[in-house]
Amino acid sequence: xNLFRPSRRGLLGGSLLGSLFGITAARAQSGPAHGGSAHSxxxxxxxxxxxxxxxxxxxxANGFDPHDILTDxxxxxxxxxADGRTVRTFEVTAEDKEIEIAPGIYFxxxxxxxxxxGPTLRATEGERLRIVFRxxxxxxxxxxxxxIHGASMDGILGAGEVExxxxxxxEFNAFPFGCHLYHCHSVPLKRHIHKGLYGTFIxxxxxxxxxxxxxxxxxxxxxxxxNMRWQEMVMVMNGFDTNFDEENEVYAVNTIAHAYAKKPxxxxxxxxxxxxxxxxxxxxxxNSFHLHANFFDxxxxxxxxxxxLRTVDTIMQCQAQRGIIxxxxxxxxxxxxxxxxxxxxxxxxxxxxxxxxxx
Amino acid sequence: xxxxxxxxRALWVALPTALIAxxxxxxxxxxxxxxxxxxxxxxxxxxxxxxxxDDNGIKxxxxxxxxxxxxxxxxxxxxxxxxxxxxxxxxLARLNQAWIDIPYPWxxxxxxxxxxxxxxxxxFEHTIDVAVATPRPDRDMLVTYAxxxxxxxxxPVVLGMLFFPALRSASVNTMxxxxxxxxxxxxxxxxxxxxxALELAEAAAAPFSIVELVWLVAAATxxxxxxxxxxxxxxxxxxxxxxxxxxxxxxxxxxEGLAIGSAFATGAAALGSYLVIGFTLHNITEGVGIxxxxxxxxxxxxxxxxxxxxxxxxAVFGIWLGAFAxxxxxxxxxxAVGAGAILQVIVQVSWLIxxxxxxxxxxxxxxxxxxxxxGLVLMYGTSLLVQA
Numbered sequence: 001x002n003l004f005r006p007s008r009r010g011l012l013g014g015s016l017l018g019s020l021f022g023i024t025a026a027r028a029q030s031g032p033a034h035g036g037s038a039h040s041x042x043x044x045x046x047x048x049x050x051x052x053x054x055x056x057x058x059x060x061a062n063g064f065d066p067h068d069i070l071t072d073x074x075x076x077x078x079x080x081x082a083d084g085r086t087v088r089t090f091e092v093t094a095e096d097k098e099i100e101i102a103p104g105i106y107f108x109x110x111x112x113x114x115x116x117x118g119p120t121l122r123a124t125e126g127e128r129l130r131i132v133f134r135x136x137x138x139x140x141x142x143x144x145x146x147x148i149h150g151a152s153m154d155g156i157l158g159a160g161e162v163e164x165x166x167x168x169x170x171e172f173n174a175f176p177f178g179c180h181l182y183h184c185h186s187v188p189l190k191r192h193i194h195k196g197l198y199g200t201f202i203x204x205x206x207x208x209x210x211x212x213x214x215x216x217x218x219x220x221x222x223x224x225x226x227n228m229r230w231q232e233m234v235m236v237m238n239g240f241d242t243n244f245d246e247e248n249e250v251y252a253v254n255t256i257a258h259a260y261a262k263k264p265x266x267x268x269x270x271x272x273x274x275x276x277x278x279x280x281x282x283x284x285x286x287n288s289f290h291l292h293a294n295f296f297d298x299x300x301x302x303x304x305x306x307x308x309l310r311t312v313d314t315i316m317q318c319q320a321q322r323g324i325i326x327x328x329x330x331x332x333x334x335x336x337x338x339x340x341x342x343x344x345x346x347x348x349x350x351x352x353x354x355x356x357x358x359x
Numbered sequence: 360x361x362x363x364x365x366x367x368r369a370l371w372v373a374l375p376t377a378l379i380a381x382x383x384x385x386x387x388x389x390x391x392x393x394x395x396x397x398x399x400x401x402x403x404x405x406x407x408x409x410x411x412x413d414d415n416g417i418k419x420x421x422x423x424x425x426x427x428x429x430x431x432x433x434x435x436x437x438x439x440x441x442x443x444x445x446x447x448x449x450x451l452a453r454l455n456q457a458w459i460d461i462p463y464p465w466x467x468x469x470x471x472x473x474x475x476x477x478x479x480x481x482x483f484e485h486t487i488d489v490a491v492a493t494p495r496p497d498r499d500m501l502v503t504y505a506x507x508x509x510x511x512x513x514x515p516v517v518l519g520m521l522f523f524p525a526l527r528s529a530s531v532n533t534m535x536x537x538x539x540x541x542x543x544x545x546x547x548x549x550x551x552x553x554x555x556a557l558e559l560a561e562a563a564a565a566p567f568s569i570v571e572l573v574w575l576v577a578a579a580t581x582x583x584x585x586x587x588x589x590x591x592x593x594x595x596x597x598x599x600x601x602x603x604x605x606x607x608x609x610x611x612x613x614x615e616g617l618a619i620g621s622a623f624a625t626g627a628a629a630l631g632s633y634l635v636i637g638f639t640l641h642n643i644t645e646g647v648g649i650x651x652x653x654x655x656x657x658x659x660x661x662x663x664x665x666x667x668x669x670x671x672x673x674a675v676f677g678i679w680l681g682a683f684a685x686x687x688x689x690x691x692x693x694x695a696v697g698a699g700a701i702l703q704v705i706v707q708v709s710w711l712i713x714x715x716x717x718x719x720x721x722x723x724x725x726x727x728x729x730x731x732x733x734g735l736v737l738m739y740g741t742s743l744l745v746q747a
Contacts (some may be wrong), residue, residue, distance in 0.1 A: 050442045050462050053433050102476050103442075104432030242480025249435075249476060257440070348439030 017285075022025040053258050060080065062099050062301035066259040070233035073222060078127075087128040088174075089122060090121050092135040094162075094184075101240050102257035103251050108194035110137055110184070116255045116294030117236040117280070118182070122222055125177040125206040131170040135162040141192065144185035145201055146320065156185045164330065177205040177220075179276045179302030179322045181236075194241055194248075194282035195221060196211070196255075200322075201233045203277055205305065213305040216340030220305075231267060234276040237317070237351065246283055257350025262352035264308075264336055267329060270302045273355075275325040276302070279317035285320045287351075288316040290342040291327065297319050299324040314342050334359045366377035401427040405475055406564040408456070408686050410624075411493045416462040419485065420535055421475070422453035422564045430478035438461045454566055465490045493624055496683045504620065504678045511619065512612045513639035513673025516667045518639075519646015523663070523673075526647075526654045531715060534654055537722040538712045541604065542672075542705055543734020548611045549701045551742070553577065555614055556694035563688035573695040578697025586656040595707050598662070600652040605669040607704040609646045610697030611671060615642075616677020617693070621685045623678070639667035641741035644669060646733065652711060 035196035059065040091110050093181040101107045112118025121128055133143050140163050144155030149172035152159050155279040162168045207217040239248030250257045279287045297307035300316050302324040340352040380701050404424030411418040423429050428450040434443045444460040451457055465471055471487040494500050527538055560569035716723035
């Protein structure tokens, strides 16, 4: 009489037998009090906005705001060396920090500079880069850059891994231009990445090196008059496994679930949009970006000045794949334009957002 | 002299009590285990005790079992974050309950998975195996359920009692055989009742330690009934024994009712007439068992009717309770009481068999062994009909 754990299989098998008692059971399900709707269960629950996390994240307590992260470029400090070359220095510190990744859900993160994703490091093609990395965390960590560098600067075990309390300076030249990333490469790798040790690493093209596409290169060079026209932002697609079962409970761009759904990103309709998009999602093979009601051009890895995909509304990225998305809303009806992963699972677990396009 | 010894005795009660309090205070104040715990997150436990599905979505009654007050941060239904309302709001102290109201468009007949995520990111899964609207306790439903209860409880017991005239004309050996059959039947019910009680105990909130309580309550019930039985000094009179058997079986049928009622509430009731016929056949043996001690008596129809109701009617209350006010810990304890009562009845009937055999001066080994075995086989065989 093991009735306390009914199974669906049991239901289907039993219903084949039909009968007097079956009728009784049917009455129990849709008796007069229930109104007798046979094919839907709860019927009054389709109000918009119910599929959403409840409450607000305390950005001040976290020490970072997902809306600020969009445009918070870390350009470090620069000096010119004896050869006349620009040397750009970044300072990054690893630290353990509990962050609120969805309203009320706290995650014991490992961070670069106290935030997830870490600082968006932005340099210009050809510069000498120095990244002063200090480890204030409880575990050995590294910074492994996706770029071009010597083996000793790779940021792996034996090449730039820093013990707690230690320091290492990674040095290399900024090549190739594009949208890149950095992350911790200490083992266990999965744990070190999904705990929050990753960030975006952008190398702007040097217009002088691209005489055949000077205008385009200038538009990508942070601070140039051509670049000022653009509405640039960085989006890191990530996830959090809060119960450590190797599956993510929360998906987001820039860490906070539903941050841009509850408070949309405001866009000036008449200026183009450029998104530096990076996928660091752990455990799932791919993540994706889908824009509603519009199409865009895509530059895989951002290492070209002409699009690698034109006029698409969905792109996908494996882990560590990244690229640049360029969107125009010129002439569009003002309003909210949704964008999200086109894995419904990720959408429903937090990776859902809006642009608020204003005329 | 006596005053002195009373004072001494009082001192020897007060002194250890005061020391216990002192040690507890010192332990809490000095916290010698602080070095063990440093930075370790609190243990969290969440149990879903009731699930209600209606036009407005899904409601869950949850109970917290954390070492510290815990927060239900978010709720996922079928892998999607969903708005919810908690009543009462705020963090949940150990053993506190709250209703969670989720406006989720559940689908009739399908399975839904709910994930409750606490403030520390720990998840608790709850599965609704087959979604059906939870029955509401209006008059129609009460009557329908009562009908089902009478069918699985009272009807089979009455049918079993119809063997009474046949039993009356039987020889001592046949009598022994029938009583042994009753013991076999009760032994099956004992194991079955305990198994169900323990299964429910697993589903109850962990801090209640219901698994341990089930054993203790069953033992305590049996002990209490033995104590009451021993006060008279003599073995049970046949009628007392019949009533005891009826009460034990009634408590078991109450548990069966709980199972059926909660099956209605969780959608498994669509198992259909197969189930009812199964229960009816299964319970017919119970009717035989109840009247077995009465073969030398002339019981009135009223007495027999009363016994049938005593054994069968609790099924109705069980179904009502299971369908409308189910909570795993109370159900487990009710079944434990039933198991204890059954154990005591088994011993009483065994005594009766022994006494009859002594009076007849004949060996009853063959009759009692074969009767007991047949009782077990009958109950096991018919239980195959009601396995969900």
